[in-house]
Amino acid sequence: MSDEDESSGWHLTESDPGVFSELLKTLGVPLLVDDLYSLDPEALQTLKPIHAFIFLFKWVSSTSDERGGASGTYDDAFPGFFAHQVVNNACATLAVLNALLNIPSLTMGPQLQDLQAFTNGMDAQMRGLAITSSDFLREAHNSLSPPSAISLDGLGGQKTKEDAYHFVVYLPVAGCLYELDGLKKQPVNHGPVGEGGEGWLAKGREVIEARIATYPPGSLEFSLLAIHDDPLPSLQAQLESLQSSGNDLASASIVSRISQENEKRQQWAFENSLRRHNHVGLVHALTLALAKSGRLEAAAQQARVKMTERVEKAAAKAKAEGKEGHEMDED
Known part of the structure; x- marks a missing residue:
């Protein structure tokens, strides 16, 4: 959740797939994050297998929080990993970790492995403290969300309270759909997921669409991302198989998809390089030139x-x- 300052040492994070995918890369996790503009089966098909949804929304207190939510209940016997949010602005990385550390047999870097081992057996509050005390995680989180270099304090302007936005995740654990929200006391169980058809995605769609429906029509106060397998290894394997069999038409289609994936990553890399750069010097030089x-x-x-x-x-x-x-x- 965002706050007006960054005194916690954790900076605000954009709800951007390039930012989250770079965070996963830093954590040594071979997964990607992509925007979702629809939960229709056709839209989800190209990203399968999907491991979790990251949901960003404008936070408001609700009486339903007392029982876990409109369609779920608190589960004090949750069998997986769950950490509380204990400082401002850390909810993006916390949401990612609450998802990753519940994905079975996930490949991860040594530092994330050490954190998982260190927090084994801790309660949610202690896990939250361990996460936000990690220099490695804080630096990875802040690397693409640098602090504001310009402050308006002292200019006499009236401060206004900004809306607070918050990240949570939805994913299947032990045959049920769970909502992991670091601001809630326990994971929220939304019920069993189907084994056939779309599997857990059908239940995820039902719960998220019901939540979105609570907003006024046309609202843009939320966004949705999917954590999914990197498609490039599979696409490259398909291409080699098709080329060896002489199927030129199908090969051309796969080549096009590979090209689109590479272009997307190049765009992410460019945008992330801009996020890392301090533009204050450029702004100062341009302002000085205009004045002269x-x-x-x-x-x-x-x-x-x-x-x-x-x-x-x-x-x-x-x-x-x-x-x-x-x-x-x-x-």
Whole structure:
């Protein structure tokens, strides 16, 4: 969950597949994370096998939290790994670990193996403390979410309370769908998953869609990602088999998919390099150049106009959505 400051030493994290995939790489885990824009079977098919869903949402307190949620119950006999969130801003990495350390026979790097062994037998609170005390994990978490280099403190502006967003995971453990939320006292059991068909994904879709339905229509206050196997080894094996059998048409299709995967990773690498870079020097140089050329005031005024237009557009959109929701309630 986010907070207004970063005094915990853990920085805010973007809900971005490139960021999460880089974190998994640092942890020595051969899995990827991708955005999900739909939970339809067709959308999930290309990512199978999927091991967990990472769900980001705007956090609000709820009376249903007392029993675990609208469709689940707290499970004090949860047989897997579960850690509490004990500091602000660590929920992204905590959610990832709550997922990874419940995936059977998962390959992981030596430092993550040591953490798993060290926390074996601890309760959720002690596991949370062990995770957030790990320099290795904090550095991996912060490497793609550097602290803000510009502070507005002392400028006389009125501080406003920002919405808090929070990461949780859904995954199958011991034949049931579990929700692992570091802010809840225990894992939430949403019931048994099917063995045939889509398996646990059908139950996951049901629970997540029911949760999304509690938001006003058209809301963009959540995002969903999937932790899944890296498809490249399988695609490359398929390509070699098709090429050896002389199936040129099918080979061309696999080559296209491999190319798309590589392009995606190149884009992630480029975006992550930008996240690691400190742009303050560039901003200072550009501002100085504008000032020396006498164009700074005009550029600042243009920026003010654009910002005002964006704020007014966002306010109008929010007002329209609120009115539409009210009319639907009246209907």
